[in-house]
Amino acid sequence: xxxxxxxxPVEPTELDHTPATSDPRPDKPVAPTDLHHTPVDTxxxxxxxxxxxxxAFGTLLLVLGVVSTALFAAGFGEGTEAANxxxxxxxxxxxxxxxxxxxxxxxxxxxxxHFNPAVTLGLAAAGRFPWKGVIPYIIAQLVGGVIATTLVxxxxxxxxxxxxxxxxxxxxxxxxxxxxxxxxFGLGAAIVVEVLxxxxxxxxxxxxxxSTRGSNFAGLAIGLTLVLIHLAIIPIxxxxxxxxxxxxxxxxxxxxxxSQVWVFIVFPIVGALIAGFAYRALFDGxxxx
Numbered sequence: 001x002x003x004x005x006x007x008x009p010v011e012p013t014e015l016d017h018t019p020a021t022s023d024p025r026p027d028k029p030v031a032p033t034d035l036h037h038t039p040v041d042t043x044x045x046x047x048x049x050x051x052x053x054x055x056a057f058g059t060l061l062l063v064l065g066v067v068s069t070a071l072f073a074a075g076f077g078e079g080t081e082a083a084n085x086x087x088x089x090x091x092x093x094x095x096x097x098x099x100x101x102x103x104x105x106x107x108x109x110x111x112x113x114h115f116n117p118a119v120t121l122g123l124a125a126a127g128r129f130p131w132k133g134v135i136p137y138i139i140a141q142l143v144g145g146v147i148a149t150t151l152v153x154x155x156x157x158x159x160x161x162x163x164x165x166x167x168x169x170x171x172x173x174x175x176x177x178x179x180x181x182x183x184x185f186g187l188g189a190a191i192v193v194e195v196l197x198x199x200x201x202x203x204x205x206x207x208x209x210x211s212t213r214g215s216n217f218a219g220l221a222i223g224l225t226l227v228l229i230h231l232a233i234i235p236i237x238x239x240x241x242x243x244x245x246x247x248x249x250x251x252x253x254x255x256x257x258x259s260q261v262w263v264f265i266v267f268p269i270v271g272a273l274i275a276g277f278a279y280r281a282l283f284d285g286x287x288x289x
Contacts, residue, residue, distance in 0.1 A: 046111070048136070051110055051112075054111035055114060056143050056147075058103035058114075059116070059142075061115075062100060062242075063149060063248045064148040064151060066095055067245075068155075069091060070173035074089070089234045090231065092230060094227055096239075097223040097230075098223065101224075104223065112129070114141070117243045118242060119205060120138060121134060121276070122198075122202035123205070125277045125280070126279050126280045127280055142244050142248075146248050149249060150252075168252055169254065171257050172250075174250045175190075175239070175250075175260070176190075177237055179256065180238070180260060182235050183235040185237060187263065189236050191263065193237060196271065197239075197271070198269075198272050199278075200225075201226065201275075204222065206275070207283075241268050242268060243268055
């Protein structure tokens, strides 16, 4: 079928508004304006040297606090009318906790505030600290600890006649078992408490410093935990849970202290590693969706 009245074809009409190939009035380029709120680069963290110096200072503070309190104040006035002025085990325990709290807030923002080779290893085992940083941290902690006990010796040189010799003969507040145990506890007891209480200490640290579940009062919680630990185990082995503290005391504590110090190097580290790996496995898992 065909259209009986077909329309005639119409030629297309060129329109005046047909777009041109180029803009007849192009905008002039405008230079970018610096804004006052332009983000600045994130400040770099502390240098490696700063973190190591902070660890050394923090460990010095800790060891100086515990050893000087134990030697100068714990048994002050024994056998004299001033016998009731000594601070005893409670005072030593509080001194440890207070120095850790102070060090945590003073040096923690710089180095993380480990002040303890066992803590450093426990944090590495839990994935909270790089393994490559472990050795430098431990060296800094050991240096800080030995400087602290050296300062105590320096003070003792100007003390009453025979004070320093008696302090060294008594073990210089070293950790130990059998003869060096305040309560006469043996090697087995020292091993158990160092593994157990170091593990508990590291678990508390991992909990209160967690990136999402941690506490703003982490330093306080850690310090008070250390007070509790010392109150519990000073009578057993003088409470180490810190190889740097044990080595620093043993250096001036005589042959017996040096012969026993391996216990307070090995077993706090064992406890810390157990805690680090266990915490990572038990508490750092994420919920599956």
